Amino acid sequence: MKALPRLCMVLATAGILGLFLFPMWKIILYAPQYPTGVQMNIWINKIDGTEPGTLQNVNILNHYVGMKYIEPDAIPELKYFPMVILVMAGLGLLAAAINKKSLYLTWLIIMVLLSILGFYDFYLWEYDYGHNLSDTAPIKIPGASFQPPLIGTKEILNFTAVSLPHIGGYLAGAGIFFSFLAYWFRRKQ
Amino acid sequence: MKTKMSFLSWSLSAATLILLAGMFAGCGGNQGKAGPSAVSGDAASAVYVPPGQYDEFYAFMSGGFSGQVGVYGLPSGRLLRVIPVFAVDAEKGYGFNEETKPMLETSFGFVPWDDAHHPELSQTNGETDGRYLFINGNNTPRIARIDLTTFETAEIIEIPNSGGNHSSPFTTENTEYVVAGTRFGVPYPQKDVAINTYAENFKGVLSFISVNKEDGDMDVAFQVLLPAFDYDLAHSGKGDSHGWTFFTTYNTELKHTLLEVGASQHDKDYIAAVNWKLAEKYIAEGKFKEIPANYRDNSYSDETHMATSKKVDKVRVLLPEDCPGLVYFLPTPKSPHGVDVDPTGEYIVASGKLSADLTVHSFKKMLAAIENQAFETTISGIPVLKYEDVVAGVVKEPGLGPLHTEFDGKGNAYTTFFISSEVVKWKVGTWEVLDRAPTFYSVGHLMIPGGDSKKPQGKYLVALNKITKDRYLPTGPELTQSAQLYDITGDKMKMLLDFPTVGEPHYAQGISADRIVPNSKKFFPLEENKHPYRALGEKEARVERSGKDVHIYMTTIRSHFAPDNIEGVKVGDRVYFHVTNLEQDWDVPHGFAVQGANNAELLIMPGQTETLVWYPKNEGVIPFYCTDFCSALHQEMQGYVRVSAANANTPLVWSLGEPEPEQ
Numbered sequence: 001m002k003a004l005p006r007l008c009m010v011l012a013t014a015g016i017l018g019l020f021l022f023p024m025w026k027i028i029l030y031a032p033q034y035p036t037g038v039q040m041n042i043w044i045n046k047i048d049g050t051e052p053g054t055l056q057n058v059n060i061l062n063h064y065v066g067m068k069y070i071e072p073d074a075i076p077e078l079k080y081f082p083m084v085i086l087v088m089a090g091l092g093l094l095a096a097a098i099n100k101k102s103l104y105l106t107w108l109i110i111m112v113l114l115s116i117l118g119f120y121d122f123y124l125w126e127y128d129y130g131h132n133l134s135d136t137a138p139i140k141i142p143g144a145s146f147q148p149p150l151i152g153t154k155e156i157l158n159f160t161a162v163s164l165p166h167i168g169g170y171l172a173g174a175g176i177f178f179s180f181l182a183y184w185f186r187r188k189q
Numbered sequence: 190m191k192t193k194m195s196f197l198s199w200s201l202s203a204a205t206l207i208l209l210a211g212m213f214a215g216c217g218g219n220q221g222k223a224g225p226s227a228v229s230g231d232a233a234s235a236v237y238v239p240p241g242q243y244d245e246f247y248a249f250m251s252g253g254f255s256g257q258v259g260v261y262g263l264p265s266g267r268l269l270r271v272i273p274v275f276a277v278d279a280e281k282g283y284g285f286n287e288e289t290k291p292m293l294e295t296s297f298g299f300v301p302w303d304d305a306h307h308p309e310l311s312q313t314n315g316e317t318d319g320r321y322l323f324i325n326g327n328n329t330p331r332i333a334r335i336d337l338t339t340f341e342t343a344e345i346i347e348i349p350n351s352g353g354n355h356s357s358p359f360t361t362e363n364t365e366y367v368v369a370g371t372r373f374g375v376p377y378p379q380k381d382v383a384i385n386t387y388a389e390n391f392k393g394v395l396s397f398i399s400v401n402k403e404d405g406d407m408d409v410a411f412q413v414l415l416p417a418f419d420y421d422l423a424h425s426g427k428g429d430s431h432g433w434t435f436f437t438t439y440n441t442e443l444k445h446t447l448l449e450v451g452a453s454q455h456d457k458d459y460i461a462a463v464n465w466k467l468a469e470k471y472i473a474e475g476k477f478k479e480i481p482a483n484y485r486d487n488s489y490s491d492e493t494h495m496a497t498s499k500k501v502d503k504v505r506v507l508l509p510e511d512c513p514g515l516v517y518f519l520p521t522p523k524s525p526h527g528v529d530v531d532p533t534g535e536y537i538v539a540s541g542k543l544s545a546d547l548t549v550h551s552f553k554k555m556l557a558a559i560e561n562q563a564f565e566t567t568i569s570g571i572p573v574l575k576y577e578d579v580v581a582g583v584v585k586e587p588g589l590g591p592l593h594t595e596f597d598g599k600g601n602a603y604t605t606f607f608i609s610s611e612v613v614k615w616k617v618g619t620w621e622v623l624d625r626a627p628t629f630y631s632v633g634h635l636m637i638p639g640g641d642s643k644k645p646q647g648k649y650l651v652a653l654n655k656i657t658k659d660r661y662l663p664t665g666p667e668l669t670q671s672a673q674l675y676d677i678t679g680d681k682m683k684m685l686l687d688f689p690t691v692g693e694p695h696y697a698q699g700i701s702a703d704r705i706v707p708n709s710k711k712f713f714p715l716e717e718n719k720h721p722y723r724a725l726g727e728k729e730a731r732v733e734r735s736g737k738d739v740h741i742y743m744t745t746i747r748s749h750f751a752p753d754n755i756e757g758v759k760v761g762d763r764v765y766f767h768v769t770n771l772e773q774d775w776d777v778p779h780g781f782a783v784q785g786a787n788n789a790e791l792l793i794m795p796g797q798t799e800t801l802v803w804y805p806k807n808e809g810v811i812p813f814y815c816t817d818f819c820s821a822l823h824q825e826m827q828g829y830v831r832v833s834a835a836n837a838n839t840p841l842v843w844s845l846g847e848p849e850p851e852q
Contacts, residue, residue, distance in 0.1 A: 053712075053772075056771075138825075
């Protein structure tokens with residue numbers, strides 16, 4: 001099984017490229033009027049939902065408490081994150097070609113760091129949407145924040161907000177794990 | 190004259206006495222009539238649909254003189270929606286907004302009311318398919334097609350050369366055609382003649398309306414010119430009898446006055462059996478006459494969200510004397526009302542409403558009789574078959590005043606009896622009466638989901654009652670009509686529920702909810718909106734003036750109009766509010782009402798554009814607002830139009846929100 005590390009590294013690359021095929025994260029809002037939930041999908045390069053009008057509907061709900069409109073065009077990360085992933089995919093394939101354990105480890109460490117940064121960035125956006133409220137909001141609740149959970153479930157006024165990875169997120173996670181396997185198997189050889 | 194009148198009143202009184210005697214006899218015969226309730230113990234749980242749960246069936250009941258269709262859930266009897274069809278409906282702006290006015294155009298101009306009688310679901314292979322619901326307008330002859338993805342009227346076609354479209358619409362097995370038949374003999378084509386020249390100048394016409402397989406579009410394919418009988422009801426064949434449509438007739442006496450006596454003299458009237466497949470052949474061979482006509486075909490588009498009214502100026506007519514084999518008359522006692530074909534297509538049940546018995550004809554025997562050419566006589570070139578040659582059996586003395594029959598798919602038939610006020614269950618083939626159940630009161634038609642199709646879903650039966658008298662809390666002189674629900678899964682019919690209806694339900698159709706629910710639209714995608722006056726975002730909201738016409742391109746989204754402040758409108762203008770609902774979520778319509786509007790409100794579904802015309806009459810500042818509770822800030826969803834004098838110089842301006850203060 002001489003090719004095993006290489007195979008793992010190719011799978012790692014395929015895993016993170018899955019971010020272009022599936023959303024990486026989902027936020028679902030449940031309320032009595034929304035029994036099946038309003039599900040927003042966050043992709044590496046866009047934000048949409050399970051219905052064509054989801055984003056508009058979330059924005060309509062948000063505007064009552066003065067939250068900013070979620071406008072994908074105004075989120076620069078959606079522009080440069082895809083570049084970063086493409087570069088990492090290229091580097092992943094390069095590492096597989098060279099087949100050195102140090103390269104696999106380096107790729108793994110960079111991806112883990114990028115993921116942490118990504119989560120931190122996601123948290124900052126959530127914090128901003130949840131706290132940076134308009135002075136002229138129709139509904140003001142002193143001390144309340146509308147920040148959705150980073151991961152898990154949280155009650156926000158009449159809504160239950162659920163934040164969880166989507167398929168793309170799981171694939172990327174699996175990709176990172178495969179880069180670890182590539183490193184591990186290469187070290188054993 | 191005096192002697193004549195008293196003779197008439199005498200015979201009327203005699204007729205009444207006979208009927209009354211019959212009613213008492215009927216009561217005596219009804220052992221099951223057990224007091225005003227007649228409901229057994231577990232009925233409540235049988236109709237209980239817990240909050241939040243769906244009913245198993247949709248029931249579509251005609252509104253009769255309300256001109257609408259009521260949509261109910263079964264078994265709960267909950268009213269889900271009233272679909273405006275032939276009558277204007279201020280609640281929904283139907284017939285009041287500019288988009289739907291053309292739906293009610295006819296050759297007589299705008300006709301904002303009709304008498305809606307018989308709903309009929311579209312069928313594929315003889316089974317209800319949940320695509321469309323058709324219904325006839327009786328007064329100004331029309332047929333409407335309702336789209337069951339939106340529960341909106343999609344098309345209304347006028348029937349030319351007809352008077353009283355009663356025997357309609359009754360589909361064929363694959364919805365090739367829906368039919369229409371004139372209930373009144375009328376001059377053909379209409380002309381100014383003495384009424385007492387009825388026998389020579391009047392005609393009865395049957396119409397076959399083709400339904401486009403892809404989009405449901407209806408056209409008058411052809412008409413068949415027949416004697417001026419009154420054509421009462423119809424049903425198309427199925428299975429072996431597919432290709433034929435059967436119409437009942439009364440007034441074969443050709444009377445034009447005091448029909449209740451004059452048209453009740455013949456012991457037998459006829460069922461007209463029309464071979465429409467042969468008609469198609471004759472049409473293809475060019476054996477029709479194209480005659481001038483004047484009627485409307487009105488269609489509504491879910492893309493432009495507008496109706497258009499098309500004028501049609503000719504119609505194809507087939508004359509039986511030129512088309513042998515096209516029509517046969519089956520003698521049938523007496524003034525038959527319903528004509529109902531059993532699920533196999535073999536038996537044709539005729540409810541002779543003045544007959545003591547129920548007559549059932551055999552399709553096979555009919556074909557054999559035609560084959561043998563043993564005709565009793567011919568009327569206007571139409572062969573009359575012999576009664577004995579076509580009759581399959583008779584249900585003996587089942588009740589009084591039989592009107593209409595449906596089937597449960599298990600070999601049983603259920604017939605309503607108006608005078609004895611009951612539903613009678615009998616066995617197809619042996620003609621024996623199996624059970625009878627009282628109705629409260631005076632049942633007209635009945636409905637079993639799929640009960641007039643090849644595949645009845647024989648779980649429930651709904652009786653549609655004309656009279657309710659003491660059944661509900663009184664509401665002054667005018668009382669509701671009612672529907673009564675029976676469980677028909679057992680040997681005996683079991684009454685479960687009765688509930689009030691919208692208008693007078695002449696007939697109904699039922700269908701499994703799962704044939705409709707998956708296709709039910711939630712909203713109209715904005716990107717598909719092709720309304721010429723749409724505004725697909727607040728950036729497109731604007732006001733334009735051309736002469737005295739002011740077009741306001743307005744949008745709605747929770748919870749504001751754009752624009753909501755408009756100035757520069759003048760007394761004497763004609764103002765069009767073109768309101769586009771920008772919402773793209775289920776169940777978020779917005780309403781629009783402006784003070785002093787002489788029409789109604791708008792009720793705009795998500796993604797739709799609707800237009801209200803408004804004539805400002807006095808100077809001032811006029812409020813408008815949202816009428817459908819849309820959101821927590823619905824009550825704030827309002828705005829103003831400033832109206833200036835006709836000769837004022839107020840500039841045309843519009844806005845939403847105050848300008849940002851300069852820093």
